[in-house]
Amino acid sequence: MNIKDNLKIITEHWGKINPLKIRDYIDVGGYEAIRKFIEKMKPEEAIEEIKKSGLVGRGGAGFSTGEKWEAVKKNKGEKYFICNLDESEPGTYKDRAIVDNNPHLLLEGIIISALAIDAKKAYIYINGRYIKQREILEKAVLEAASNKFIGKGIINSHYDLEIEIFSGAGAYICGEETALINSIEGKRGEPKFRPPYPTETGLWGKPTLVNNAETVSNIPWIIINGGKKYSEIGSAVSPGTKLYVLGGAVRNSGVFEGPTGMTIGAVIDKLGGGLKKGKELWFSQIGGSSGRLVLENELDNSLTFNKKSEIPLGSGAVFVFDKHSDIYDFLLSIAGFFRRESCGKCVPCREGTFRLYEITERMKDGEISERDKEAIKDILWTLNNTTFCPFGKFAAVAFLDAVEKLKILDL
Amino acid sequence: MEIKINGKKYKANEGDVILDVCRREGIRIPTLCNFPFEEGEFKKETICRLCLVEVNLTDKLVPSCAFPVCSSLEVTTESEKIKKAREINMELLWSDHAGKCVKCKKNRMCELQSLAEEYKIDNFHFIPRKEDLTNTEELDLLKDNKTRVVVEEENPAICRTTEFCIECRRCINVCPERKFGFNHRAGDVIVGTPYEKVLECSFCGECVRVCPVAALTDKNNFSEITEKLDDIKKIAVALVAEGMEEKIKKQLLIMGYQKEPREILKSLGFEKIFDFSEKDAQDEGLDDFKVQLSRKEKINMEDIILFYISSNISLKKEKIANLDYILSEREIARLARDKKII
Numbered sequence: 001m002n003i004k005d006n007l008k009i010i011t012e013h014w015g016k017i018n019p020l021k022i023r024d025y026i027d028v029g030g031y032e033a034i035r036k037f038i039e040k041m042k043p044e045e046a047i048e049e050i051k052k053s054g055l056v057g058r059g060g061a062g063f064s065t066g067e068k069w070e071a072v073k074k075n076k077g078e079k080y081f082i083c084n085l086d087e088s089e090p091g092t093y094k095d096r097a098i099v100d101n102n103p104h105l106l107l108e109g110i111i112i113s114a115l116a117i118d119a120k121k122a123y124i125y126i127n128g129r130y131i132k133q134r135e136i137l138e139k140a141v142l143e144a145a146s147n148k149f150i151g152k153g154i155i156n157s158h159y160d161l162e163i164e165i166f167s168g169a170g171a172y173i174c175g176e177e178t179a180l181i182n183s184i185e186g187k188r189g190e191p192k193f194r195p196p197y198p199t200e201t202g203l204w205g206k207p208t209l210v211n212n213a214e215t216v217s218n219i220p221w222i223i224i225n226g227g228k229k230y231s232e233i234g235s236a237v238s239p240g241t242k243l244y245v246l247g248g249a250v251r252n253s254g255v256f257e258g259p260t261g262m263t264i265g266a267v268i269d270k271l272g273g274g275l276k277k278g279k280e281l282w283f284s285q286i287g288g289s290s291g292r293l294v295l296e297n298e299l300d301n302s303l304t305f306n307k308k309s310e311i312p313l314g315s316g317a318v319f320v321f322d323k324h325s326d327i328y329d330f331l332l333s334i335a336g337f338f339r340r341e342s343c344g345k346c347v348p349c350r351e352g353t354f355r356l357y358e359i360t361e362r363m364k365d366g367e368i369s370e371r372d373k374e375a376i377k378d379i380l381w382t383l384n385n386t387t388f389c390p391f392g393k394f395a396a397v398a399f400l401d402a403v404e405k406l407k408i409l410d411l
Numbered sequence: 412m413e414i415k416i417n418g419k420k421y422k423a424n425e426g427d428v429i430l431d432v433c434r435r436e437g438i439r440i441p442t443l444c445n446f447p448f449e450e451g452e453f454k455k456e457t458i459c460r461l462c463l464v465e466v467n468l469t470d471k472l473v474p475s476c477a478f479p480v481c482s483s484l485e486v487t488t489e490s491e492k493i494k495k496a497r498e499i500n501m502e503l504l505w506s507d508h509a510g511k512c513v514k515c516k517k518n519r520m521c522e523l524q525s526l527a528e529e530y531k532i533d534n535f536h537f538i539p540r541k542e543d544l545t546n547t548e549e550l551d552l553l554k555d556n557k558t559r560v561v562v563e564e565e566n567p568a569i570c571r572t573t574e575f576c577i578e579c580r581r582c583i584n585v586c587p588e589r590k591f592g593f594n595h596r597a598g599d600v601i602v603g604t605p606y607e608k609v610l611e612c613s614f615c616g617e618c619v620r621v622c623p624v625a626a627l628t629d630k631n632n633f634s635e636i637t638e639k640l641d642d643i644k645k646i647a648v649a650l651v652a653e654g655m656e657e658k659i660k661k662q663l664l665i666m667g668y669q670k671e672p673r674e675i676l677k678s679l680g681f682e683k684i685f686d687f688s689e690k691d692a693q694d695e696g697l698d699d700f701k702v703q704l705s706r707k708e709k710i711n712m713e714d715i716i717l718f719y720i721s722s723n724i725s726l727k728k729e730k731i732a733n734l735d736y737i738l739s740e741r742e743i744a745r746l747a748r749d750k751k752i753i
């Protein structure tokens with residue numbers, strides 16, 4: 001940990017400004033990044049800063065944001081920017097918190113991102129259940145437009161941008177960017193085969209940039225303070241701060257900002273205030289329902305978006321389980337989630353998640369047979385190795401760890 | 412360009428996918444969702460996950476039906492890992508079908524069944540989950556984790572039942588009128604019409620032709636037909652449309668039989684067999700044939716049972732006067748199979 005431990009990029013003004021008033025945001029220096037971008041920078045320079053910052057996507061995959069911007073920017077013609085606010089993973093609500101506490105920070109990020117790649121239209125794809133957040137955003141968009149940050153000739157420049165808020169129907173798979181694009185186009189919300197990638201052929205067949213809401217919320221800070229400064233925060237492999245969503249047996253539940261690269265132990269102790277009184281740590285799940293399970297002896301692992309890292313940071317959710325938690329309840333809720341949310345397109349996931357749930361039910365009832373044990377091994381293997389999109393892999397993660405680390409079954 | 416498959420070099424064209432090369436070279440790769448809808452035209456769904464192979468560019472298994480070739484490509488089509496993937500995914504599909512074959516319309520003509528044989532999927536870990544539920548049973552069975560199936564046999568030409576459907580999407584992709592789609596999601600997915608309405612279309616029959624299982628089949632009253640074919644007091648007459656002999660031959664080959672279609676028709680109980688071309692149909696008309704025949708041969712109209720052997724199942728919609736049945740090549744094969752003459 002370094003001196004920038006307490007640096008807040010996204011949460012700085014949370015609780016101190018009225019999220020429904022653009023004036024409050026402007027008074028604390030809001031929308032200055034747009035001004036700087038428009039008055040002092042070329043889009044290429046902005047992209048260069050983002051590349052220098054080392055910012056990687058907060059949507060889970062950890063792809064370099066600057067490189068993705070560049071890939072879209074180099075294409076000519078009509079383009080789109082989409083802010084991914086689908087966030088449907090149980091226990092993850094950091095993007096929602098951004099909207100609740102400082103919607104204009106998100107909007108400012110969206111506007112700069114869209115303008116930097118020459119998009120004239122941006123979408124906010126919001127989880128259909130985020131009704132209040134949609135209202136907040138609608139109001140924020142109106143206010144930003146009347147302050148000339150959105151619309152034709154943004155703060156009297158040659159830049160134009162229209163922002164549309166699109167509510168999904170609450171399907172988890174629609175957070176996957178190609179499924180999300182299908183959904184906006186009015187098609188069935190299911191992932192598409194890649195290539196072509198959305199950066200080449202995306203929404204309505206045009207080059208499209210999809211970024212997670214948290215990723216986008218880092219942009220204004222980087223534009224104001226420079227990429228180099230950002231790159232010095234947190235871990236070198238995936239710099240910056242991260243919103244951690246804490247829950248379970250920790251003293252403080254909620255959304256907390258800390259640098260990337262914190263150890264799991266530090267997240268639990270420093271941000272979460274340690275365990276609740278009388279609770280004893282069994283294991284934690286890192287990164288949401290699709291995250292790995294970690295035991296006490298793994299708390300020294302530091303959390304980054306590095307592809308090679310053992311424990312990926314994922315959505316940033318850290319859920320702590322007490323010794324007395326019911327592991328079968330937990331696994332059944334995970335199995336139920338993936339069984340319900342599978343889009344049903346490919347065989348291993350559609351059938352596998354169905355069967356996994358079926359067997360987990362028997363496991364919970366203590367009726368698991370040798371035949372089921374064989375089947376579980378096969379299902380987890382095929383989910384992990386043969387599905388069409390990463391959803392299948394996600395569905396297997398917690399089970400694989402429960403078997404290997406928690407030894408719930410003797411396979 | 413040249414690529415390596417299983418250690419040997421093969422010629423590949425720019426724009427080919429791995430499966431194209433394997434098909435040309437006779438290298439066996441199982442597929443279910445992939446299907447040549449028109450000559451050479453494949454829609455790449457990549458969803459059955461049976462055609463997965465290994466390549467030197469990634470550790471992951473890749474779908475050969477969509478993975479483009481490139482000059483340094485090395486492909487492995489058989490390995491322990493590939494076998495495992497195919498076996499598990501086959502088993503997941505098969506577990507929903509196991510035990511249903513004996514009574515199935517598509518028995519011995521079913522692509523899933525023959526793949527299950529090829530991959531020796533005989534033991535399965537799961538209980539079939541799709542069941543045609545009646546209202547009273549429904550609640551209990553749903554508790555047992557069963558899913559609902561949709562049966563629709565009210566349209567004039569096609570029997571549809573999702574009990575056998577493996578969600579391969581061939582029908583969705585082949586239909587020129589885009590009648591089908593995916594309803595619901597996850598394990599509850601149902602391939603069918605919007606709001607599960609009765610199918611209304613031109614009945615070109617393409618979907619029945621491409622369905623690998625018994626989810627879409629020709630509609631006919633089979634017990635009535637067999638009865639009439641066996642009835643010695645009746646004269647069964649077959650009008651064989653142009654090109655049907657070839658199609659019947661192919662259909663029989665699926666079951667592994669090489670027989671002359673004429674022979675088959677005779678053994679099925681057809682007393683008179685006529686070729687009937689497009690032109691005949693226009694000149695004489697299907698509706699006039701029985702009248703003429705009865706006059707010429709001095710047989711009572713009622714004693715003639717007239718069959719039109721044709722793939723044109725759209726005629727079933729039209730209810731042509733004096734024509735009793737329309738049988739497709741699939742149904743000829745099915746009759747032959749049921750009568751055990753092949």
Ligand SMILES: Cc1cc2nc3c(=O)[nH]c(=O)nc-3n(C[C@H](O)[C@H](O)[C@H](O)COP(=O)(O)O)c2cc1C
Nearest residue numbers: 057058059084086087088175176177211212215390
């Ligand atoms: C099953 C699945 C669900 C996903 N859900 C989300 C989501 O809810 N929000 C999100 O931002 N990204 C989600 N993603 C990742 C997106 O596909 C995409 O990578 C991301 O939005 C890109 O933004 P980033 O580069 O800023 O991370 C999901 C991916 C998969 C495979």
Ligand code: SF4
Nearest residue numbers: 343344345346349389
């Ligand atoms: S793995 Fe297959 S069924 Fe599952 S969500 Fe992805 S495409 Fe759909």
Ligand code: SF4
Nearest residue numbers: 586612614615616618
């Ligand atoms: S018969 Fe032809 S038109 Fe009708 S649903 Fe099948 S493919 Fe479509």
Ligand code: SF4
Nearest residue numbers: 576577579580582622
């Ligand atoms: S009805 Fe037949 S062709 Fe259509 S998806 Fe089902 S199995 Fe495939």
